[in-house]
Amino acid sequence: MDAPLGPERSTVASHAAAAGAVPEVPFFYERLPNGLRYVLSEDHLAPVVAVNVWYDVGSKHEERGKTGFAHLFEHIMFQGSRHVAKTEHQGLIQGAGGTNNGTTWLDRTNYFETLPSHQLELAIWLEADRMATLLDALSQENLDNQREVVKNERRLRYDNQPYGLAWEKLQAALFPEGHGYHHSPIGSMEDLGAASLDDVRAFFRTYYAPNNAVVAIVGDFEPDQVRAWLNRYFGPLLPNPVIPPLRDMSLPAIIGTEYREFVRDTVPLPRLYLGLRTPVWGEPAFDALEVAGQILAGGKASRMYHRLVREERIAQDVGVTALPLVSGVAAFALVATASPGIAIEQVEEAAWQEMLRVTAEPVSADELARAHALLETAELAALQHVEERADRLAMHATLFDDPDRINDQLRRYLAVDEAAVQTAAAATFRADNRAFVIYVPR
Numbered sequence: 398m399d400a401p402l403g404p405e406r407s408t409v410a411s412h413a414a415a416a417g418a419v420p421e422v423p424f425f426y427e428r429l430p431n432g433l434r435y436v437l438s439e440d441h442l443a444p445v446v447a448v449n450v451w452y453d454v455g456s457k458h459e460e461r462g463k464t465g466f467a468h469l470f471e472h473i474m475f476q477g478s479r480h481v482a483k484t485e486h487q488g489l490i491q492g493a494g495g496t497n498n499g500t501t502w503l504d505r506t507n508y509f510e511t512l513p514s515h516q517l518e519l520a521i522w523l524e525a526d527r528m529a530t531l532l533d534a535l536s537q538e539n540l541d542n543q544r545e546v547v548k549n550e551r552r553l554r555y556d557n558q559p560y561g562l563a564w565e566k567l568q569a570a571l572f573p574e575g576h577g578y579h580h581s582p583i584g585s586m587e588d589l590g591a592a593s594l595d596d597v598r599a600f601f602r603t604y605y606a607p608n609n610a611v612v613a614i615v616g617d618f619e620p621d622q623v624r625a626w627l628n629r630y631f632g633p634l635l636p637n638p639v640i641p642p643l644r645d646m647s648l649p650a651i652i653g654t655e656y657r658e659f660v661r662d663t664v665p666l667p668r669l670y671l672g673l674r675t676p677v678w679g680e681p682a683f684d685a686l687e688v689a690g691q692i693l694a695g696g697k698a699s700r701m702y703h704r705l706v707r708e709e710r711i712a713q714d715v716g717v718t719a720l721p722l723v724s725g726v727a728a729f730a731l732v733a734t735a736s737p738g739i740a741i742e743q744v745e746e747a748a749w750q751e752m753l754r755v756t757a758e759p760v761s762a763d764e765l766a767r768a769h770a771l772l773e774t775a776e777l778a779a780l781q782h783v784e785e786r787a788d789r790l791a792m793h794a795t796l797f798d799d800p801d802r803i804n805d806q807l808r809r810y811l812a813v814d815e816a817a818v819q820t821a822a823a824a825t826f827r828a829d830n831r832a833f834v835i836y837v838p839r
Contacts, residue, residue, distance in 0.1 A: 421804050422786055425620060426794065432608025432636045435627055436790040436800045438615040440783055446616030448520045449509040449787035450528075451795040453611075454604035456503050456584070457577030457724060458643065465547065465584015466592065466600045468501040472543040473597070474508060475499070479530030483539070486523055493519055501582045504723055505795055511784045514617035518626050524612070525630035528605055535601075537594050544589055551583050559664045563834050567672045570656045570832035571728055577646050578722060606637035613791035613800075616783045646725035650674060651830035661839045666713065667741035669748070670834040671731040675825050678721035679797060681809070685821035686729055688813045690717040691768035692760050693751060694731070698767065700751050701733075711739045711747060723796050729825060741835055756823040759815040772810045 424438040456467050477483040490497040495512025497520075510520040555561045565581045572578040612631070614623055651674055676682040694701045694717040705712035715733040722728065733748055735741045779785045786803070793802040 422780065422790070424790060424800055424803075426800050427624075429607065429628065429632055431632065431634055432606075433610055433612065433627075433631050433634070434794055435612040435614070436794055437618075437620050437623055438613075438786060438790060439618065439620065440615060440786075441617050444514045444617050445511065445783055446514040446517045446520075446614060446618055447509065447511045447782075447784040447787040448517070448524065449507060449613045449615075449784070449791045450524050451505055451507045451611045451613070451791040452604060453505060453609050453795050455501065455505045456580060456582040457646065458604065459577075459580075459584075461575065462588060463592065463596060463600075464580045464588045465582070466597070467506050468582045468584060469543060469547055469589065469592065469597070470601065470605075471499045471501045471506055471508075472546055473535065473539065474527055474531065476539045476543060477531075477534035478527040479533040480526050481523065481534075483534070486527070489519060489523065495520070503578055503582060505792070507788070507791065509784065509788065517614070517616075517618055517623070521612075521614075521623075521626045522630050525634065528607065528610065528631070529634050531605070532598055532601060535594070535598065540592070540594055540597055544592065547583070548586060548589055551586065551589075555581075555583060559662070560668055560836055562660075563668070563670045563836065566658060566660070566834045567670050567730065567832060570658065570834065571652070571672045571674060572648070572726075576648065577644060577724065603637065603640065606640065607631055607634045608636035608638075609640055611791045611794045613787040613794070615787040615790065643724065648674070648725045650676070650726065650824070651827060652832060654829055656832040658834050660834065660836045662836055664836050664838050666737065667735040667739075667744075667838065668836045669731070669733045669735075669741055669745055670836075671745075671748070672832040672834075673729045673825050673827075673830045674726045675719065675729045676821075677723050677725065677727045678719075679723060681813075681817065682821040682824065683719060683721070683727060684809045685813045685817040686825060687719045688765070688768045688772065688810060689755055689760075689818050689822050690719055690729070691771050692764050692818070693717055693755065695768060695771050700754075700764075701748060704751060705733065705744065705747055709747065711736055712744050715748065741837065745833075745835075752822070752826045756819060756826050759819055762815070765813075765815055765818070769811055769813075773807060776807045776810070 422438060424436050426436050428434050454467055459466050475486055487497060490510050490512060493512050493516040495510055497510040499508040512520060568581055569579055675686055693699055694715050701715045705715050713734040713736050717731045720728040731748060733744050735744045789803045790800045794800040
Protein backbone atom coordinates (compact mmCIF):
# COMPACT_ATOMS: atom_id res chain seq x y z
CA MET A 398 0.00 0.00 0.00
CA ASP A 399 1.15 3.58 0.55
CA ALA A 400 4.67 4.13 1.84
CA PRO A 401 4.86 5.71 5.30
CA LEU A 402 5.22 9.49 5.29
CA GLY A 403 7.55 11.21 7.70
CA PRO A 404 5.98 13.39 10.38
CA GLU A 405 6.11 17.12 9.83
CA ARG A 406 7.10 17.81 13.40
CA SER A 407 7.70 15.88 16.58
CA THR A 408 7.61 16.98 20.18
CA VAL A 409 8.28 14.76 23.18
CA ALA A 410 7.19 15.64 26.69
CA SER A 411 10.52 16.82 28.02
CA HIS A 412 10.41 18.50 31.38
CA ALA A 413 11.27 16.11 34.20
CA ALA A 414 9.09 15.72 37.24
CA ALA A 415 10.48 17.31 40.35
CA ALA A 416 11.18 15.13 43.35
CA GLY A 417 7.89 13.95 44.80
CA ALA A 418 5.87 15.49 41.96
CA VAL A 419 3.26 13.79 39.83
CA PRO A 420 4.69 11.19 37.40
CA GLU A 421 4.81 12.45 33.82
CA VAL A 422 2.66 11.03 31.05
CA PRO A 423 5.20 10.47 28.25
CA PHE A 424 4.10 11.08 24.68
CA PHE A 425 5.07 11.93 21.11
CA TYR A 426 3.18 14.78 19.43
CA GLU A 427 3.51 14.72 15.65
CA ARG A 428 1.83 15.87 12.46
CA LEU A 429 1.26 14.36 9.04
CA PRO A 430 1.78 16.48 5.90
CA ASN A 431 -2.01 16.81 5.48
CA GLY A 432 -2.26 18.51 8.89
CA LEU A 433 -3.52 15.58 10.97
CA ARG A 434 -2.02 15.79 14.46
CA TYR A 435 -1.50 12.67 16.53
CA VAL A 436 -0.34 11.96 20.09
CA LEU A 437 1.19 8.61 20.99
CA SER A 438 1.72 7.47 24.59
CA GLU A 439 3.01 3.98 25.33
CA ASP A 440 1.86 1.95 28.33
CA HIS A 441 2.70 -1.75 28.26
CA LEU A 442 1.18 -2.61 31.64
CA ALA A 443 -1.77 -4.41 30.03
CA PRO A 444 -2.47 -5.53 26.44
CA VAL A 445 -5.04 -2.78 25.91
CA VAL A 446 -5.07 0.34 23.76
CA ALA A 447 -7.32 3.42 23.61
CA VAL A 448 -7.94 5.52 20.49
CA ASN A 449 -9.58 8.94 20.78
CA VAL A 450 -10.26 11.20 17.79
CA TRP A 451 -11.14 14.83 18.51
CA TYR A 452 -12.56 17.13 15.85
CA ASP A 453 -12.29 20.87 16.39
CA VAL A 454 -16.01 21.40 15.87
CA GLY A 455 -18.70 21.78 18.48
CA SER A 456 -21.98 23.58 18.83
CA LYS A 457 -20.13 26.94 19.05
CA HIS A 458 -19.21 26.53 15.36
CA GLU A 459 -22.83 26.20 14.19
CA GLU A 460 -24.61 28.90 12.25
CA ARG A 461 -27.82 30.51 13.41
CA GLY A 462 -30.73 28.43 12.11
CA LYS A 463 -28.52 25.34 11.86
CA THR A 464 -28.08 24.35 15.49
CA GLY A 465 -27.63 20.73 16.49
CA PHE A 466 -25.48 19.80 13.48
CA ALA A 467 -22.39 18.86 15.53
CA HIS A 468 -24.42 16.50 17.71
CA LEU A 469 -26.36 15.16 14.73
CA PHE A 470 -23.05 14.16 13.18
CA GLU A 471 -22.08 12.26 16.28
CA HIS A 472 -24.96 9.95 15.36
CA ILE A 473 -24.42 9.98 11.59
CA MET A 474 -20.77 8.94 12.02
CA PHE A 475 -21.99 5.50 13.11
CA GLN A 476 -24.24 5.02 10.07
CA GLY A 477 -21.59 3.61 7.77
CA SER A 478 -19.05 4.70 5.18
CA ARG A 479 -17.80 3.39 1.83
CA HIS A 480 -16.36 0.17 3.27
CA VAL A 481 -18.36 -0.16 6.50
CA ALA A 482 -22.06 -0.94 6.56
CA LYS A 483 -24.61 0.85 8.72
CA THR A 484 -23.92 0.20 12.45
CA GLU A 485 -21.05 -2.13 11.46
CA HIS A 486 -18.50 0.12 13.18
CA GLN A 487 -19.87 -0.85 16.59
CA GLY A 488 -20.19 -4.48 15.57
CA LEU A 489 -16.57 -4.74 14.45
CA ILE A 490 -15.25 -3.10 17.61
CA GLN A 491 -17.43 -5.19 19.89
CA GLY A 492 -16.55 -8.33 17.94
CA ALA A 493 -12.89 -7.54 18.57
CA GLY A 494 -13.55 -7.34 22.31
CA GLY A 495 -13.69 -3.56 22.52
CA THR A 496 -16.03 -0.68 23.30
CA ASN A 497 -16.67 2.56 21.46
CA ASN A 498 -18.77 5.73 21.58
CA GLY A 499 -18.82 9.43 20.76
CA THR A 500 -19.69 12.69 22.52
CA THR A 501 -20.46 16.28 21.55
CA TRP A 502 -19.77 19.46 23.51
CA LEU A 503 -19.80 23.18 22.91
CA ASP A 504 -16.11 23.23 21.93
CA ARG A 505 -15.59 19.88 20.15
CA THR A 506 -16.82 16.45 19.01
CA ASN A 507 -14.94 13.21 19.72
CA TYR A 508 -15.06 9.49 18.95
CA PHE A 509 -13.24 6.76 20.84
CA GLU A 510 -12.49 3.06 21.08
CA THR A 511 -10.83 0.88 23.73
CA LEU A 512 -9.85 -2.60 22.60
CA PRO A 513 -7.19 -5.33 22.86
CA SER A 514 -3.89 -3.99 21.59
CA HIS A 515 -3.57 -6.52 18.77
CA GLN A 516 -6.75 -5.00 17.26
CA LEU A 517 -5.39 -1.44 17.14
CA GLU A 518 -5.06 -1.37 13.34
CA LEU A 519 -8.79 -2.05 13.04
CA ALA A 520 -9.68 1.03 15.09
CA ILE A 521 -7.28 3.26 13.13
CA TRP A 522 -8.68 2.03 9.83
CA LEU A 523 -12.30 2.50 10.94
CA GLU A 524 -11.68 6.09 12.04
CA ALA A 525 -9.81 6.93 8.83
CA ASP A 526 -12.43 5.32 6.62
CA ARG A 527 -15.31 7.30 8.02
CA MET A 528 -13.31 10.52 7.93
CA ALA A 529 -12.57 9.85 4.26
CA THR A 530 -15.73 8.26 2.90
CA LEU A 531 -18.69 8.90 5.21
CA LEU A 532 -20.51 10.89 2.51
CA ASP A 533 -20.54 7.81 0.28
CA ALA A 534 -23.00 6.22 2.72
CA LEU A 535 -24.96 9.31 3.74
CA SER A 536 -28.46 9.12 2.31
CA GLN A 537 -31.72 10.93 2.90
CA GLU A 538 -32.96 7.81 4.68
CA ASN A 539 -29.99 7.83 7.09
CA LEU A 540 -30.38 11.54 7.72
CA ASP A 541 -34.11 11.24 8.41
CA ASN A 542 -33.54 8.26 10.69
CA GLN A 543 -30.85 9.92 12.80
CA ARG A 544 -32.72 13.22 12.86
CA GLU A 545 -35.61 11.43 14.55
CA VAL A 546 -33.21 9.70 16.95
CA VAL A 547 -31.83 13.08 18.02
CA LYS A 548 -35.30 14.57 18.32
CA ASN A 549 -36.34 11.69 20.57
CA GLU A 550 -33.17 12.20 22.60
CA ARG A 551 -34.15 15.84 23.06
CA ARG A 552 -37.66 14.87 24.15
CA LEU A 553 -36.33 12.30 26.62
CA ARG A 554 -33.42 14.24 28.14
CA TYR A 555 -34.65 17.83 27.85
CA ASP A 556 -38.28 18.53 27.03
CA ASN A 557 -39.94 15.76 29.08
CA GLN A 558 -37.49 15.56 31.98
CA PRO A 559 -37.99 17.35 35.32
CA TYR A 560 -35.65 20.35 35.34
CA GLY A 561 -34.62 19.19 31.85
CA LEU A 562 -34.41 22.64 30.25
CA ALA A 563 -32.56 24.29 33.14
CA TRP A 564 -29.05 24.17 31.69
CA GLU A 565 -30.28 25.26 28.28
CA LYS A 566 -32.01 28.25 29.88
CA LEU A 567 -28.94 29.07 31.98
CA GLN A 568 -26.70 28.95 28.91
CA ALA A 569 -29.00 31.30 27.05
CA ALA A 570 -28.93 33.71 30.00
CA LEU A 571 -25.14 33.72 30.36
CA PHE A 572 -24.36 34.05 26.65
CA PRO A 573 -26.37 36.43 24.44
CA GLU A 574 -28.26 35.59 21.27
CA GLY A 575 -25.84 34.99 18.40
CA HIS A 576 -22.96 33.94 20.65
CA GLY A 577 -21.57 30.45 20.01
CA TYR A 578 -22.32 29.30 23.57
CA HIS A 579 -25.90 30.64 23.58
CA HIS A 580 -27.48 27.34 22.48
CA SER A 581 -26.97 23.79 23.71
CA PRO A 582 -25.38 21.03 21.56
CA ILE A 583 -28.70 19.18 21.22
CA GLY A 584 -30.04 22.00 18.99
CA SER A 585 -33.64 23.01 18.40
CA MET A 586 -36.43 20.90 16.96
CA GLU A 587 -37.01 23.51 14.25
CA ASP A 588 -33.38 23.56 13.09
CA LEU A 589 -33.11 19.77 13.12
CA GLY A 590 -36.30 19.49 11.11
CA ALA A 591 -35.07 21.99 8.54
CA ALA A 592 -31.66 20.38 8.01
CA SER A 593 -31.27 19.28 4.39
CA LEU A 594 -28.97 16.64 2.97
CA ASP A 595 -26.92 19.35 1.28
CA ASP A 596 -26.59 21.24 4.60
CA VAL A 597 -25.30 18.15 6.35
CA ARG A 598 -22.88 17.27 3.57
CA ALA A 599 -21.48 20.80 3.60
CA PHE A 600 -20.97 20.62 7.38
CA PHE A 601 -19.03 17.37 7.03
CA ARG A 602 -16.83 18.64 4.19
CA THR A 603 -16.03 21.75 6.20
CA TYR A 604 -15.06 20.29 9.56
CA TYR A 605 -14.36 16.57 9.16
CA ALA A 606 -10.94 17.01 7.59
CA PRO A 607 -7.56 15.69 8.75
CA ASN A 608 -6.24 19.19 9.44
CA ASN A 609 -9.15 19.74 11.84
CA ALA A 610 -8.60 16.56 13.86
CA VAL A 611 -6.34 15.06 16.51
CA VAL A 612 -5.82 11.31 17.01
CA ALA A 613 -4.58 10.22 20.45
CA ILE A 614 -3.48 6.63 21.05
CA VAL A 615 -2.51 5.36 24.50
CA GLY A 616 -1.59 1.84 25.57
CA ASP A 617 0.29 -1.24 24.50
CA PHE A 618 1.71 -0.59 21.02
CA GLU A 619 4.94 -0.01 19.13
CA PRO A 620 5.19 3.63 17.99
CA ASP A 621 6.85 2.95 14.63
CA GLN A 622 4.14 0.46 13.69
CA VAL A 623 1.41 2.92 14.69
CA ARG A 624 3.08 5.71 12.69
CA ALA A 625 3.07 3.44 9.66
CA TRP A 626 -0.65 2.72 10.09
CA LEU A 627 -1.49 6.40 10.57
CA ASN A 628 0.44 7.30 7.43
CA ARG A 629 -1.15 4.49 5.47
CA TYR A 630 -4.77 5.16 6.41
CA PHE A 631 -4.89 8.89 7.21
CA GLY A 632 -1.98 10.11 5.08
CA PRO A 633 -3.81 10.09 1.69
CA LEU A 634 -6.76 12.13 3.02
CA LEU A 635 -6.97 15.66 1.61
CA PRO A 636 -7.09 18.61 4.03
CA ASN A 637 -9.62 21.40 3.88
CA PRO A 638 -7.62 24.61 3.31
CA VAL A 639 -10.63 26.88 3.94
CA ILE A 640 -11.93 25.88 7.37
CA PRO A 641 -13.80 29.03 8.45
CA PRO A 642 -12.40 30.88 11.45
CA LEU A 643 -14.43 30.82 14.63
CA ARG A 644 -16.72 33.83 14.99
CA ASP A 645 -15.83 36.50 17.53
CA MET A 646 -16.60 34.93 20.92
CA SER A 647 -15.42 37.79 23.10
CA LEU A 648 -17.75 39.00 25.85
CA PRO A 649 -17.45 41.28 28.89
CA ALA A 650 -15.99 39.49 31.90
CA ILE A 651 -19.24 40.00 33.81
CA ILE A 652 -22.86 40.03 32.70
CA GLY A 653 -23.35 43.57 33.98
CA THR A 654 -26.75 42.94 35.53
CA GLU A 655 -28.76 40.25 37.25
CA TYR A 656 -30.96 37.88 35.24
CA ARG A 657 -33.72 35.95 36.98
CA GLU A 658 -36.20 33.50 35.46
CA PHE A 659 -38.83 31.53 37.37
CA VAL A 660 -40.07 28.33 35.80
CA ARG A 661 -43.25 26.72 37.11
CA ASP A 662 -43.12 23.08 36.09
CA THR A 663 -43.97 19.55 37.11
CA VAL A 664 -41.04 19.12 39.50
CA PRO A 665 -40.98 17.56 42.97
CA LEU A 666 -39.10 20.35 44.78
CA PRO A 667 -37.91 23.91 44.15
CA ARG A 668 -34.44 24.01 42.63
CA LEU A 669 -32.04 26.88 42.09
CA TYR A 670 -29.60 27.18 39.16
CA LEU A 671 -27.12 30.04 39.38
CA GLY A 672 -24.60 30.83 36.62
CA LEU A 673 -21.79 33.39 36.58
CA ARG A 674 -19.33 34.33 33.84
CA THR A 675 -15.68 33.51 34.49
CA PRO A 676 -12.33 33.72 32.71
CA VAL A 677 -11.81 30.93 30.17
CA TRP A 678 -10.42 27.55 31.04
CA GLY A 679 -6.63 27.75 30.86
CA GLU A 680 -6.43 31.03 32.77
CA PRO A 681 -5.04 30.86 36.34
CA ALA A 682 -8.25 32.49 37.62
CA PHE A 683 -10.26 29.55 36.29
CA ASP A 684 -8.01 27.11 38.21
CA ALA A 685 -8.58 29.19 41.34
CA LEU A 686 -12.35 29.02 40.83
CA GLU A 687 -12.17 25.25 40.54
CA VAL A 688 -10.40 25.18 43.89
CA ALA A 689 -13.03 27.56 45.28
CA GLY A 690 -15.72 25.19 44.04
CA GLN A 691 -14.23 22.35 46.07
CA ILE A 692 -14.16 24.52 49.19
CA LEU A 693 -17.76 25.60 48.68
CA ALA A 694 -19.43 22.35 47.66
CA GLY A 695 -16.85 19.61 47.13
CA GLY A 696 -18.30 16.74 49.16
CA LYS A 697 -19.88 16.51 52.59
CA ALA A 698 -17.13 18.41 54.40
CA SER A 699 -17.58 21.49 52.21
CA ARG A 700 -18.96 24.79 53.47
CA MET A 701 -22.27 24.72 51.64
CA TYR A 702 -23.04 21.07 52.32
CA HIS A 703 -22.27 21.53 55.99
CA ARG A 704 -24.47 24.60 56.34
CA LEU A 705 -27.34 24.05 53.90
CA VAL A 706 -27.76 20.27 54.11
CA ARG A 707 -26.45 19.11 57.48
CA GLU A 708 -26.79 22.09 59.83
CA GLU A 709 -29.76 24.17 58.66
CA ARG A 710 -31.36 21.35 56.61
CA ILE A 711 -32.79 23.77 54.10
CA ALA A 712 -31.43 21.94 51.04
CA GLN A 713 -31.60 18.36 49.83
CA ASP A 714 -28.41 18.76 47.84
CA VAL A 715 -25.98 21.40 46.66
CA GLY A 716 -23.20 21.34 44.09
CA VAL A 717 -21.03 23.65 42.01
CA THR A 718 -19.14 23.21 38.77
CA ALA A 719 -16.80 25.28 36.67
CA LEU A 720 -17.59 24.72 32.98
CA PRO A 721 -14.25 24.45 31.10
CA LEU A 722 -14.98 26.60 28.06
CA VAL A 723 -12.13 28.08 26.02
CA SER A 724 -13.61 30.85 23.85
CA GLY A 725 -14.34 34.31 25.19
CA VAL A 726 -15.60 33.50 28.67
CA ALA A 727 -16.41 30.37 30.66
CA ALA A 728 -18.95 29.79 33.44
CA PHE A 729 -19.29 28.85 37.10
CA ALA A 730 -22.58 27.26 38.15
CA LEU A 731 -24.33 26.35 41.39
CA VAL A 732 -27.29 23.97 41.74
CA ALA A 733 -29.25 23.48 44.97
CA THR A 734 -32.55 21.69 45.65
CA ALA A 735 -34.69 22.97 48.53
CA SER A 736 -35.84 20.62 51.25
CA PRO A 737 -39.61 19.98 51.47
CA GLY A 738 -41.43 22.98 52.88
CA ILE A 739 -38.45 25.34 52.47
CA ALA A 740 -38.71 28.45 50.30
CA ILE A 741 -36.09 28.53 47.56
CA GLU A 742 -35.28 32.13 48.53
CA GLN A 743 -33.92 30.85 51.84
CA VAL A 744 -31.61 28.45 50.01
CA GLU A 745 -30.48 31.20 47.67
CA GLU A 746 -29.64 33.59 50.51
CA ALA A 747 -27.61 31.03 52.45
CA ALA A 748 -25.71 29.84 49.36
CA TRP A 749 -24.89 33.39 48.28
CA GLN A 750 -23.68 34.26 51.79
CA GLU A 751 -21.20 31.39 51.60
CA MET A 752 -20.00 32.55 48.19
CA LEU A 753 -19.50 36.09 49.44
CA ARG A 754 -17.61 34.82 52.48
CA VAL A 755 -14.95 33.41 50.12
CA THR A 756 -14.54 36.87 48.60
CA ALA A 757 -14.29 38.67 51.94
CA GLU A 758 -11.78 36.56 53.85
CA PRO A 759 -9.01 34.09 52.98
CA VAL A 760 -9.95 30.44 53.17
CA SER A 761 -8.22 28.42 55.86
CA ALA A 762 -5.09 26.41 55.23
CA ASP A 763 -6.98 23.21 56.11
CA GLU A 764 -9.73 23.99 53.60
CA LEU A 765 -7.20 24.71 50.89
CA ALA A 766 -5.31 21.49 51.62
CA ARG A 767 -8.56 19.52 51.45
CA ALA A 768 -9.50 21.10 48.11
CA HIS A 769 -6.07 20.31 46.72
CA ALA A 770 -6.39 16.72 47.94
CA LEU A 771 -9.79 16.27 46.29
CA LEU A 772 -8.53 17.60 42.97
CA GLU A 773 -5.33 15.55 43.17
CA THR A 774 -7.27 12.37 43.90
CA ALA A 775 -9.60 12.96 40.97
CA GLU A 776 -6.74 13.74 38.57
CA LEU A 777 -4.61 10.76 39.55
CA ALA A 778 -7.58 8.37 39.53
CA ALA A 779 -8.54 9.47 36.02
CA LEU A 780 -5.01 9.08 34.67
CA GLN A 781 -4.92 5.43 35.74
CA HIS A 782 -7.06 4.59 32.68
CA VAL A 783 -5.69 4.52 29.15
CA GLU A 784 -8.97 5.79 27.71
CA GLU A 785 -8.93 8.85 30.00
CA ARG A 786 -5.31 9.64 29.12
CA ALA A 787 -6.12 9.38 25.42
CA ASP A 788 -9.10 11.68 25.87
CA ARG A 789 -7.08 14.30 27.77
CA LEU A 790 -4.13 14.23 25.41
CA ALA A 791 -6.47 14.76 22.44
CA MET A 792 -8.36 17.46 24.34
CA HIS A 793 -5.28 19.51 25.21
CA ALA A 794 -3.90 19.12 21.69
CA THR A 795 -7.19 20.21 20.10
CA LEU A 796 -8.04 23.12 22.37
CA PHE A 797 -4.55 24.39 23.22
CA ASP A 798 -2.20 22.71 20.72
CA ASP A 799 -0.35 21.54 23.83
CA PRO A 800 -0.88 17.95 24.99
CA ASP A 801 1.73 18.50 27.71
CA ARG A 802 -0.97 20.28 29.68
CA ILE A 803 -1.91 16.78 30.84
CA ASN A 804 1.26 16.95 32.95
CA ASP A 805 0.67 20.54 34.08
CA GLN A 806 -2.97 20.57 35.14
CA LEU A 807 -2.45 19.11 38.62
CA ARG A 808 0.50 21.41 39.21
CA ARG A 809 -1.73 24.33 38.29
CA TYR A 810 -4.29 23.28 40.90
CA LEU A 811 -1.67 22.77 43.60
CA ALA A 812 -0.18 26.20 42.86
CA VAL A 813 -3.45 27.95 43.77
CA ASP A 814 -3.11 29.64 47.16
CA GLU A 815 -5.50 31.42 49.52
CA ALA A 816 -4.97 34.81 47.88
CA ALA A 817 -5.68 33.44 44.39
CA VAL A 818 -8.95 31.89 45.56
CA GLN A 819 -10.10 35.12 47.19
CA THR A 820 -9.10 37.28 44.21
CA ALA A 821 -10.79 35.07 41.63
CA ALA A 822 -13.94 34.74 43.73
CA ALA A 823 -14.17 38.50 44.28
CA ALA A 824 -13.96 39.13 40.53
CA THR A 825 -16.65 36.53 39.76
CA PHE A 826 -19.09 36.29 42.69
CA ARG A 827 -20.79 39.63 42.08
CA ALA A 828 -24.44 40.63 42.20
CA ASP A 829 -24.16 42.09 38.67
CA ASN A 830 -22.78 38.81 37.32
CA ARG A 831 -25.61 36.45 38.27
CA ALA A 832 -28.06 34.54 36.10
CA PHE A 833 -30.74 32.62 37.99
CA VAL A 834 -33.05 29.93 36.66
CA ILE A 835 -35.36 28.88 39.49
CA TYR A 836 -37.77 25.95 39.24
CA VAL A 837 -40.83 25.81 41.48
CA PRO A 838 -43.50 23.09 41.52
CA ARG A 839 -46.55 23.85 39.42
